[in-house]
Amino acid sequence: MQVETMPLLEVSGLTTCFKTGLDGREINAVENVSFSVRPGETLAIVGESGSGKSVTSLSVMGLLPARTGRIASGSVKFRGRELTTLDNQAMRGIRGREMSMIFQEPMTSLNPVYTIGHQIAEVIVLHQKLGYKAALEKAVEMLDLVGIPEPRKRIQNYPHQMSGGMRQRAMIAMALSCEPALLIADEPTTALDVTIQAQVLELLKDLQARIGMAMVFITHDLGVVAEVADRVCVMYAGQIVETGSAIDIFKAPAMPYTSALLKSVPRLGMGDTRLTAIPGYVPPLSRLPKGCRFRTRCAHSAEICASGQPDLVDMSSGHAARCFRAQELSLRNEAVA
Numbered sequence: 001m002q003v004e005t006m007p008l009l010e011v012s013g014l015t016t017c018f019k020t021g022l023d024g025r026e027i028n029a030v031e032n033v034s035f036s037v038r039p040g041e042t043l044a045i046v047g048e049s050g051s052g053k054s055v056t057s058l059s060v061m062g063l064l065p066a067r068t069g070r071i072a073s074g075s076v077k078f079r080g081r082e083l084t085t086l087d088n089q090a091m092r093g094i095r096g097r098e099m100s101m102i103f104q105e106p107m108t109s110l111n112p113v114y115t116i117g118h119q120i121a122e123v124i125v126l127h128q129k130l131g132y133k134a135a136l137e138k139a140v141e142m143l144d145l146v147g148i149p150e151p152r153k154r155i156q157n158y159p160h161q162m163s164g165g166m167r168q169r170a171m172i173a174m175a176l177s178c179e180p181a182l183l184i185a186d187e188p189t190t191a192l193d194v195t196i197q198a199q200v201l202e203l204l205k206d207l208q209a210r211i212g213m214a215m216v217f218i219t220h221d222l223g224v225v226a227e228v229a230d231r232v233c234v235m236y237a238g239q240i241v242e243t244g245s246a247i248d249i250f251k252a253p254a255m256p257y258t259s260a261l262l263k264s265v266p267r268l269g270m271g272d273t274r275l276t277a278i279p280g281y282v283p284p285l286s287r288l289p290k291g292c293r294f295r296t297r298c299a300h301s302a303e304i305c306a307s308g309q310p311d312l313v314d315m316s317s318g319h320a321a322r323c324f325r326a327q328e329l330s331l332r333n334e335a336v337a
Helices: 053-061 088-094 116-128 132-145 164-176 194-211 222-228 246-251 256-263 326-336
Strands: 009-020 025-037 042-046 069-078 099-102 182-186 214-219 231-236 239-245 313-316 319-321
Touching: 009 053, 025 042, 025 053, 025 069, 025 214, 025 239, 042 053, 042 222, 053 069, 053 099, 053 182, 053 214, 099 164, 116 132, 116 164, 132 164, 164 194, 182 194, 194 214, 194 222, 214 222, 222 246, 231 246, 231 256, 239 246, 239 256, 313 326
Parallel strands: 042 214, 042 231, 099 182, 182 214
Antiparallel strands: 009 025, 009 069, 231 239, 239 319, 313 319
């Protein structure tokens, strides 16, 4: 097997739990999640708020809150190295240098009392062992790379002196300052207007092509997924409910939840056609329904759906779904498409 075909990141059977309340009882926020990412590939993780997307990314990065969160079982391997057994010091050597993360809201992720230049330079000094002056010069280069005008002036700005789009670009510059092999982008465009969102997506694709990094793109917007993803994992209530290539997911979704997400995306030429809303809401993890976790909201729910949890079943090469009626629904959707 050639090196480039080997997974860069391999997550197997990941279960992450959190303590709730004063009694210390634990609930699974992510349950038996498995996926892999190859060099240069973009994997999108999709689902509504509360599906477990961000918890999955924090588990991979080793950023779970120490007092309440822990990885209960499973494996996270990066370049063949098991991350779940590493201590904080070892993980700090990997974060930022080999794998980086862009957080959803830059205003809460950037330190308000330090300049943008200082915060980018700090990462470069830590991981590339450059002097502070040389690191500041590289910070200027990175701000220029992500399209921020007058970068030498902007490195002296504090976060509050920049617009939302500028702050997000600064976060991207910081994440890419050490040219990581893997970038995890946690809803990086959610707080941005449509024009800036398109610019950020184009920027990420361009930078990915330039430095050859892999990317895990977390979002609830399937319209964004169509722009960036090679493969897709759809999550619901802490589980992966469908996975496959972007073509599989858009052309022949096999899980009713995936179909419902697709129908809620606005399209050109819809006219006065109303979008289809998914009824109800993601159930609390402490009160999950019996059987399939989506069945109480599913238009295709049948008696069998309450009998037990469906397995994630492979239907074709790389396309799998967690549904008792997956094969039937996939064929029906493909015929309609």
